[in-house]
Amino acid sequence: MIGFLLDGLIAAGLVGLAYQAVTSRSLFRGIIHFVVFGLTMALAWARVGAPDLAMAEAAIGAGLTGALMLVAYRRLVEDRRDAPVDPGPAKSRLALPIAIGSGLLVGVIGLSALFSDVEPGQAGQAVLADLQQVDLGNPITGVLLLYRGIDTLLEVAVLLTAFLAARALAGSESGTGSPTTQGPETPMVGALLAVVIPLTVLVSVHLLRAGSYEPGGAFQAGAVLAGAGVLLILSGRIAAAETAGLLVRMGLLAGLVSFILIGLTPLLHGGPLLALPGLWAVYFIETAMMVSIAITLVLLFAGGGGLKRGKHG
Amino acid sequence: MTPTDLITLSLLLAGCGFYLAGTVGLLRFPDVFCRLHALTKADNLGLFLVCSGLAVHSGDWRIVSLLLLIWLVGLLAATVSAHLIARHAHEHEADAPEEENELR
Numbered sequence A: 001m002i003g004f005l006l007d008g009l010i011a012a013g014l015v016g017l018a019y020q021a022v023t024s025r026s027l028f029r030g031i032i033h034f035v036v037f038g039l040t041m042a043l044a045w046a047r048v049g050a051p052d053l054a055m056a057e058a059a060i061g062a063g064l065t066g067a068l069m070l071v072a073y074r075r076l077v078e079d080r081r082d083a084p085v086d087p088g089p090a091k092s093r094l095a096l097p098i099a100i101g102s103g104l105l106v107g108v109i110g111l112s113a114l115f116s117d118v119e120p121g122q123a124g125q126a127v128l129a130d131l132q133q134v135d136l137g138n139p140i141t142g143v144l145l146l147y148r149g150i151d152t153l154l155e156v157a158v159l160l161t162a163f164l165a166a167r168a169l170a171g172s173e174s175g176t177g178s179p180t181t182q183g184p185e186t187p188m189v190g191a192l193l194a195v196v197i198p199l200t201v202l203v204s205v206h207l208l209r210a211g212s213y214e215p216g217g218a219f220q221a222g223a224v225l226a227g228a229g230v231l232l233i234l235s236g237r238i239a240a241a242e243t244a245g246l247l248v249r250m251g252l253l254a255g256l257v258s259f260i261l262i263g264l265t266p267l268l269h270g271g272p273l274l275a276l277p278g279l280w281a282v283y284f285i286e287t288a289m290m291v292s293i294a295i296t297l298v299l300l301f302a303g304g305g306g307l308k309r310g311k312h313g
Numbered sequence B: 001m002t003p004t005d006l007i008t009l010s011l012l013l014a015g016c017g018f019y020l021a022g023t024v025g026l027l028r029f030p031d032v033f034c035r036l037h038a039l040t041k042a043d044n045l046g047l048f049l050v051c052s053g054l055a056v057h058s059g060d061w062r063i064v065s066l067l068l069l070i071w072l073v074g075l076l077a078a079t080v081s082a083h084l085i086a087r088h089a090h091e092h093e094a095d096a097p098e099e100e101n102e103l104r
Helices: A002-023 A026-047 A051-076 A095-115 A122-134 A139-148 A149-170 A187-212 A218-234 A244-267 A280-303 B001-030 B031-060 B061-091 B098-104
Strands: A236-242 A306-309
Touching: A026 A051, A051 A218, A051 A280, A122 B031, A139 A149, A139 A280, A149 A244, A149 A280, A187 A218, A187 A280, A187 B061, A218 A236, A218 A280, A236 A280, A244 A280, A280 A306, A280 B061, B001 B031, B031 B061
Parallel strands: none
Antiparallel strands: A236 A306
């Protein structure tokens, strides 16, 4: 009963927050509603028993995307108060019918899933039985790297492509405006960083290691690590640079390159592509992916091609 | 209901009460400083009560120390962010009164 109430509250809250995020008159309010929507969504994922997704949603959907939007708000709206206000797209008469139609569609799909008694496919059970032999306790990591390696590889490639596209669009004058907040010289920020940065690194390494036997993995660990980078940028410890140094470039490419190289090695002795040669390969690729994901997200946040010491560094 | 359950329940309810009071203060108080005052004090104590309620419920030292860590990190984050907000508001008090209304 209490579970049902909680689920209803989360579901109603999600719909309300989504509506507020989209229709809010003030852009700032919309962003805040979006962040709260992401956190509530993480709760919803946790309720349906998907802690991996819940962590990714909280770290990326609410945390990093929220920070990214707040910085964009600062640069686009606050710093240009005198610019003419964009009235936004005109309201369409089709909006209401489309909203009602999509709502009905989702409702029908949900209800039919609730009342259907179709047996789950055999593939999942076969994989679960198979994973017992590989010594990976977390089936999600096992499936991501051992059975759907090509998907995971392409996700890492997409992230890199997104970063390159953002750089190409940003042009050369970007990265000059600093997202640093006022007052980072207060001693409290230094104290916060001294505690939080080591703790964040610890948590991300734990998530990476835990990814092989319980919820966690490279994406969650990379997102948490990127959170530390965002904190360092906001407090002026590091800043965006025009071009990347060797270390940053290597970090950007580490995940993709190591995944491809290790994935290609089985071809040498006639094995299938992307058949990972052992548990060490899983750990190696996950670590490299964590570094790449973290650096890509931090650079996207910084809005530059590389990183350098900030003015408070 | 065992005595442990009773202690857990009263601690959790007390924590929720503090959270409620802090939220009402955040929504109803007139300016940034009053709101921060309500939020930081009430929520830190609320988090402590909720954490200790859960600690009593778990009865496992590993969980208890993790909950303690959660409370300490929460305290740290709340302290520093409230300090930064108050500092910013103090420095920009004169020139942006309408911005505060937007946050309401």
